[in-house]
Amino acid sequence: MRTAQQTRPSQLQAQLRTQTKSRPKTRPTPRPKITPRPEGELGTIGVRAPRATTSRVSAAVRRAPKAPFVLLVIGLMCGGLVTLLLLNVTLAQGTYKERDLRSSIDQLREQAALEEKLARKAEQPEALTSMVPPGLERDDSPPSFITSRPVDGTR
Secondary structure, rough: OOOOOOOHOOOOOOOHHHHHHOOOOOOOOOOOOOOOOOOOOOOOOOOOOOOOHHHHHHHHHHOOOOOOHHHHHHHHHHHHHHHHHHHHHHHHHHHHHHHHHHHHHHHHHHHHHHHHHHHHHHHHHHHHOOOOOOOOOOOOOOOOOOOOHHHHHHH
C-alpha cells in the first residue's frame, strides 16, 4: 500500500473529485420565525416573554451613528485651517511692518551720514574763512578775561 507521499498527482486529483462528489448538496434549514407576544402577556412559566427583535433593529442599536463623528472631525479640521490662516496673516502683517521700519531706518541712516558729511565740511578752515563776511579781519590778540573784581586788587 502506498502512503500519501508516494501517490501520484493524478491519483490525488481523482481522490479529491470523488470526495467532493460524495458530499450531499442540501440547503440549510431555515430558522423558525419568532412571533412577538404582546408586552403584558406572560410566558408558560409566569415570566414575561422576551421581545422579538429583528436583525435590522438590533444592528442599528449596536452600531453608533457615524454622522456626528464625521461632522466633528470635519469641524476640527476646518477650525485648524482657519487658525492657521489667521496665524499666517498675522505673521505676514508683522513682516510688512518690519520691512517698512527697516526701510525708514535705512533712510534715517543715510540722512544722518549726509548731515555728518556737511558738518565735517563746515568745520574745515577753508569753509570757515569763506563764511567770514567782508570787512572783518582775524583777531590774533590774546584773549581777555572778565572778572568781577578790579584789576588792581582793591575792593
